[in-house]
Amino acid sequence: MAKIKKTIKTIKVDADRCNGCRGCEIICSAYHAEPRYSSINPAKSRIQILTHRLKDIWLPVFAGEYTPSECMGREKYIIDGKEYDECAFCRATCPSRDLFKDPDSGLPLKCDMCEGEDEPQCVKWCLNDVLTYEEREIEVDEEEEAPLEDMEVGLESMADKYGLDKLQDAVARLSQQKKA
Amino acid sequence: MRYGETGYNLEIDLATGNIERVETDPKLLETHLGGLGTSVKIHWDRVPPEVKPFDPENLLIFSSGLLNATPAFSANRTVISFVSPQSELLAYPMMGGFWSAELKHAGYDKVIFSNKSPDWVYVWIHDDKVELRDATHLVGKGALETQDLIREELEDPRAQVAAIGPAGENRVFVASIEQSRSSSSRLGGGAVMGDKKIKAVAVRGTKDVHIHDGPAFMELMQEITEYINYRNENPIPDVMTILSGIGSPQEMVHTDEKWHTENFSWGNARERRKGFWTDEIDESWSQSQTDAIQRLISCYNCPQHCGALISHENVPRYMMKCFSKLTYAMAAYVDNLDFGFQIAQKASEYGVDAFSFPQILAYGVELKEAGILTDEDFEGCPEDKEGRFYWLMDRVVHREGKVGNLLADGTYWAGKALGPEAESLAHNNIKKHEQLPIKLGMLDPLYFLMYATNEKISITQIEGNWPQAAFPKMEQRERFVEDWPQLPDESWKEWLLEWELRGEKAIPYYPTPQIAAQIVDWMEMLHNIDDALCLCAGMASFCLKPPYHIHNYPRLVTALTGLELDEKSLQKIVNRSRNLHRAFNNLRGMSRKDENPPKDHWKRRFPELEEELLSTYYEFKGWNHDGIPTKERLHELDLDYVADELIKRGLLKDGED
Ligand code: SF4
Ligand code: SF4
Ligand code: SF4
Numbered sequence: 001m002a003k004i005k006k007t008i009k010t011i012k013v014d015a016d017r018c019n020g021c022r023g024c025e026i027i028c029s030a031y032h033a034e035p036r037y038s039s040i041n042p043a044k045s046r047i048q049i050l051t052h053r054l055k056d057i058w059l060p061v062f063a064g065e066y067t068p069s070e071c072m073g074r075e076k077y078i079i080d081g082k083e084y085d086e087c088a089f090c091r092a093t094c095p096s097r098d099l100f101k102d103p104d105s106g107l108p109l110k111c112d113m114c115e116g117e118d119e120p121q122c123v124k125w126c127l128n129d130v131l132t133y134e135e136r137e138i139e140v141d142e143e144e145e146a147p148l149e150d151m152e153v154g155l156e157s158m159a160d161k162y163g164l165d166k167l168q169d170a171v172a173r174l175s176q177q178k179k180a
Numbered sequence: 181m182r183y184g185e186t187g188y189n190l191e192i193d194l195a196t197g198n199i200e201r202v203e204t205d206p207k208l209l210e211t212h213l214g215g216l217g218t219s220v221k222i223h224w225d226r227v228p229p230e231v232k233p234f235d236p237e238n239l240l241i242f243s244s245g246l247l248n249a250t251p252a253f254s255a256n257r258t259v260i261s262f263v264s265p266q267s268e269l270l271a272y273p274m275m276g277g278f279w280s281a282e283l284k285h286a287g288y289d290k291v292i293f294s295n296k297s298p299d300w301v302y303v304w305i306h307d308d309k310v311e312l313r314d315a316t317h318l319v320g321k322g323a324l325e326t327q328d329l330i331r332e333e334l335e336d337p338r339a340q341v342a343a344i345g346p347a348g349e350n351r352v353f354v355a356s357i358e359q360s361r362s363s364s365s366r367l368g369g370g371a372v373m374g375d376k377k378i379k380a381v382a383v384r385g386t387k388d389v390h391i392h393d394g395p396a397f398m399e400l401m402q403e404i405t406e407y408i409n410y411r412n413e414n415p416i417p418d419v420m421t422i423l424s425g426i427g428s429p430q431e432m433v434h435t436d437e438k439w440h441t442e443n444f445s446w447g448n449a450r451e452r453r454k455g456f457w458t459d460e461i462d463e464s465w466s467q468s469q470t471d472a473i474q475r476l477i478s479c480y481n482c483p484q485h486c487g488a489l490i491s492h493e494n495v496p497r498y499m500m501k502c503f504s505k506l507t508y509a510m511a512a513y514v515d516n517l518d519f520g521f522q523i524a525q526k527a528s529e530y531g532v533d534a535f536s537f538p539q540i541l542a543y544g545v546e547l548k549e550a551g552i553l554t555d556e557d558f559e560g561c562p563e564d565k566e567g568r569f570y571w572l573m574d575r576v577v578h579r580e581g582k583v584g585n586l587l588a589d590g591t592y593w594a595g596k597a598l599g600p601e602a603e604s605l606a607h608n609n610i611k612k613h614e615q616l617p618i619k620l621g622m623l624d625p626l627y628f629l630m631y632a633t634n635e636k637i638s639i640t641q642i643e644g645n646w647p648q649a650a651f652p653k654m655e656q657r658e659r660f661v662e663d664w665p666q667l668p669d670e671s672w673k674e675w676l677l678e679w680e681l682r683g684e685k686a687i688p689y690y691p692t693p694q695i696a697a698q699i700v701d702w703m704e705m706l707h708n709i710d711d712a713l714c715l716c717a718g719m720a721s722f723c724l725k726p727p728y729h730i731h732n733y734p735r736l737v738t739a740l741t742g743l744e745l746d747e748k749s750l751q752k753i754v755n756r757s758r759n760l761h762r763a764f765n766n767l768r769g770m771s772r773k774d775e776n777p778p779k780d781h782w783k784r785r786f787p788e789l790e791e792e793l794l795s796t797y798y799e800f801k802g803w804n805h806d807g808i809p810t811k812e813r814l815h816e817l818d819l820d821y822v823a824d825e826l827i828k829r830g831l832l833k834d835g836e837d
Contacts, residue, residue: 019478019485022278026251026481030394037394040249041285043386051337053360054328054497056474056489085337103386125251127408127483 003139009113011123012132013060020058022049024122024131031114031121043103046111047122055082060130063100064091066108066153068160071096093157107154182206183392184246184740185214190288190310192303194376195236195295199310204289209743210753211818214289215245216272216711217757219261222292223270224760224822229767229829233265233368234351234375236295242342242381243290244280245714249389250740251401253408253727254427256281256480257714258342258359264367266353266590267611267637269765272711273369275342276428276479276486276501277362280714282340285385297377302330305383306339315379320346322529323358324498330382343380344370345531347577351375352588354536354614358528361477361487361499365533366638367613392742400736407727408483408719416724418656419647426726427484428718431502432476435466440503446510448542448591449608449617461515468517469505482716492518495525504534510617511538512569519566523573530577535638536590536614541572543591543605544583552602557583590614608778611770613637615778623688623782625696628790629797632775633807634704635761642707644722645729646699650679650686666729668702668747675699688786693796701800708754709733756817759802759809763822766831771806772798808832 025042032046033039042048046063071094077084093100093108100109114120123131159167191200204218212218219241231237240262247255258280264271283291286305300315318326323345330341340359347355348370355370356363364370391397408426415424420439422429438457445452472492476485477499487501500521508527509520527534545568547553561571575584586594591614595606608615610631616639630642645666651657654677661673675695680686691699706721706729713733720728728736734745775794779785798805802813808831814823826832 016475019476019483021478021480021482023251023253023481023483030251030391030398033388033394035394037251037391037398039388039390039394040251041386041388042281043285044388053477053489053499054324056491056497058475058477125405127253127405 002142004142005137006140008136008138010134010136011062011113011120012134014130014132015059017128018049018058018060018130019128020049020051020053021128024060024126025049027121027125028111041103044109046100046109048099050085050088052085057082057084059084059088061089061099062091062111063093063109064111066093066110066157068095068157070094105154108157110150110153112150181390183390183742184250184737185209185289186284186287186387186389188288189290189292190305191292191294192310192312193294194297194301194312194378197297197312199312201288201308201310209246209741212757212760213246213712213737213753215243215257215714216259216261216708216761217754218712219243219259219272219290220270220757220761220764222290223261223263224764227263229769231263233263233268233372238263238372240293240369240372240376240378241290242279242283242293243714244284244288245712246737246740247713247715249281249284250391251398251481252715252736253401253404254479254482254484254716254719255714256482257710257716258283258364259711259714260357260364260369262369262372263768264369264613265351265371266368266592267613269611269637269768269770270635270761271367271369272636273356273364273366274711274714275357275359275362275364276482276716277360278340278480279342279359279383281480282383282385284389285387286383287385287387291381293376293378296375300377300379302343302380302382303378304334304339305381305385306334306336307384307386318379319349322346323348323356323363323531324529326380327359330380334382334384336384339382339384341380341382343531344373344378345529345577347371347531348374349379350577350579350588352532352577352579353590353593354533354540356531356533358531360479361489361501362479363528363531365535366636368533370531391740393739397736397739400732400739404727404732411725411727412483417659418651419724423648423724426719426723427482428486428716428722429502430484430486431505432469432473432488432500433485435469436462437465437506438462440506441510443618444506444510445617445619446513448511448539448546448605449615449619450542452619456515465517468521472518472521479716482719484718486718490521490525492521492525495522498525498528500524500528502534507534507538508569511542512565514565514569523566523569526570526573530573532577535616537573537576538569539608539614539617540576540587540591540594541569543594544572544576544587546605547594547598547602550601550605552598552605553583557581607780610777611637611774615639615781619780619783621783623784623786623790625688625691625693625789625793626700628777628793629696629700630703631777631781632794633700633797635758635765636707640722642700642704644717645703645706645724645726647676647724650681651676652681664725665731666725668730672699688784688789693789693793694800696793697797697800700797704758705751705754706730708758709750712754712757713737752817756819759814759817759819760822762803762807763809763814763819763826766808766826767829771808775807804832806831 025045028045050059123133257274261272301312302315326343327341342359351371353368356365474489474491508523576587579585591606592612595603634642734750811823
């Protein structure tokens with residue numbers, strides 16, 4: 001199979017340097033607002049700082065893939081004597097928790113690495129150098145699943161929630177109304 | 181749609197449990213901006229001068245400001261306002277941390293508490309759902325402990341909680357309200373909260389806050405960010421380390437405390453210990469600090485590190501900021517900083533003001549030494565300095581026995597109760613409130629005015645943009661004025677260039693009363709802007725060459741709200757709120773007679789000059805001889821209704837200006 005080049009985008013997280021300011025949450029939500037920068041809402045941020053101040057836990061976590069069902073079991077980490085929450089390191093938008101869901105619609109949020117910008121916004125606005133952006137190229141087999149767009153992820157999650165038939169009905173109804 | 185503000189306040193009547201979401205008048209943005217400004221207006225409208233601090237009618241307002249919950253760095257203050265049990269005037273201690281942005285995301289600008297709850301409650305604000313919940317199981321719990329207990333109970337680790345400890349429950353006059361790494365400390369907000377039987381206010385919000393012109397706002401923030409980075413990389417030369425950077429004093433980072441320990445007074449603001457900072461002390465105190473600090477932390481959306489998570493052996497973890505690491509050790513005359521880190525843990529849980537409280541304990545020790553309080557009153561008190569402080573602290577926080585109950589009202593009221601000798605020992609107050617323990621040589625005209633006249637009654641919240649002292653060398657002055665874009669007017673640079681350490685152009689006669697009036701008015705105005713926007717003064721009015729200043733505030737507010745503003749109109753708005761605040765306090769009896777720094781604050785005093793300073797400043801402000809805004813001044817600020825009230829109450833005479 002033919003090989004093609006693919007860019008791997010990494011945000012390195014030096015969690016020990018995090019001062020817990022949540023500036024990254026603010027900027028991520030502002031950047032993804034419609035229109036851009038028109039509103040702020042950290043609850044809609046694709047990065048969340050999991051915080052237990054007295055336990056010395058400030059953990060930046062990024063929103064990853066949507067999953068329709070939760071894992072068979074859960075894990076809980078203790079590192080350097082600090083006990084993290086269940087599933088703390090997981091990036092999934094999962095039915096087991098509220099994390100990474102739009103608070104209004106309940107639709108999943110996913111970090112898109114601020115596609116189109118030179119540098120992810122959270123990296124740029126974290127003045128404590130907790131977040132560093134790196135790119136590298138690797139070679140992969142040509143045939144790969146195209147990543148789902150935001151809207152498709154949303155649709156998929158709605159299909160999971162309400163069933164495909166209902167969703168189709170609703171879309172049909174909506175388009176009728178729009179045309180009318 | 182409302183921009184910057186949510187347009188709603190929460191009104192909570194604690195007596196009936198009635199909770200209402202009330203839309204606010206959009207016009208108030210134009211007349212008072214927000215934060216302290218709009219809160220003062222509510223107090224003026226609803227709290228008449230007869231209302232005493234512990235009357236049900238005393239309102240307790242938790243307010244956010246215009247810039248909270250926006251990308252503006254360091255805009256995270258919550259301003260809590262109430263008639264203070266200590267000063268009996270309108271107090272507004274502010275706290276950093278994480279609370280105000282969360283409130284705005286829940287959909288409210290302010291929470292206004294009236295009346296008293298019959299039973300202990302805490303308030304849970306979760307977007308549209310607001311409830312009073314039973315708090316009887318939390319009574320007696322520490323202020324920090326309570327925050328985590330409530331988060332667990334609500335199963336919401338993201339809830340931001342402001343809580344009182346036992347000191348607030350027992351209405352100690354200097355009880356604080358604690359929240360995350362911050363606290364609203366001065367003048368007893370915790371006591372008013374305790375009087376209303378509110379143990380805590382928890383909030384979680386998931387709604388949008390809107391920006392009028394987002395791209396313009398972000399462009400300004402880009403400029404400001406570049407300046408923050410520049411200032412963090414280029415500390416100001418020729419000034420003390422603590423003044424060279426931005427942010428609140430970086431007390432958790434710096435270990436060199438020669439300046440504080442030798443220039444601030446020990447005990448009950450009594451004695452400067454020259455030569456205290458030896459190599460040995462340096463080593464031991466630095467070690468204590470390095471061992472204690474687990475991590476440097478900040479408030480919401482701030483790149484600085486003014487706070488720390490403290491993990492000290494023998495005591496549970498807590499968070500600390502600023503100067504509080506020194507206040508207890510210095511007040512108790514303990515030459516070991518470990519004591520400071522240990523006792524501050526208990527103090528944070530008890531919830532007390534880290535400036536006033538140690539002085540009150542030291543005052544208690546003095547009362548005993550003077551024989552005003554007896555051995556009998558101190559029965560069971562350990563002999564050693566550390567033990568004595570812990571013993572006193574427990575008594576005062578719980579109002580236990582004669583000693584505890586007296587001192588719980590602070591030095592002024594305790595002195596008054598005990599008679600003239602005790603009163604004279606309560607020597608470090610302005611308007612009944614304990615001041616920083618600083619005792620200096622020569623009267624300083626700027627500081628005289630700031631101490632005497634500000635409504636904050638706490639010097640650190642007034643000073644800031646003008647250097648604390650003249651630079652000895654011309655080249656240093658030139659270097660300082662070279663890049664000083666924050667100044668309102670280029671011509672002011674002359675004043676700094678001419679300002680000498682000694683001679684005619686030195687304190688107390690220079691800056692002259694005229695110049696001093698302008699500089700002080702300017703610094704105060706900057707603080708008032710921060711208080712309306714709920715910006716951290718550490719990134720604006722409280723520090724030298726800050727990122728936020730008079731030339732970018734109006735542009736930020738315009739981009740945020742759509743309200744067209746320039747420097748003049750912004751100035752007018754905060755002057756309006758500031759004069760309203762003064763009139764509120766005038767109605768409660770405050771006037772020229774109260775504008776008096778402690779007698780021993782400076783060794784060398786100049787009564788005539790001080791009178792001239794005060795008169796010149798009053799005139800500049802548009803206040804009459806008694807320090808009351810004139811009818812004319814009030815008219816200029818569209819405050820005719822205030823003039824009418826002052827006339828009705830006999831404080832202004834009709835036709836007098
Ligand atoms: S902006 Fe940086 S320091 Fe602040 S919370 Fe995010 S990762 Fe931590
Ligand atoms: S990379 Fe962009 S989308 Fe992802 S968390 Fe950071 S700001 Fe949000
Ligand atoms: S400068 Fe310090 S006190 Fe001010 S907001 Fe930042 S961390 Fe808080």
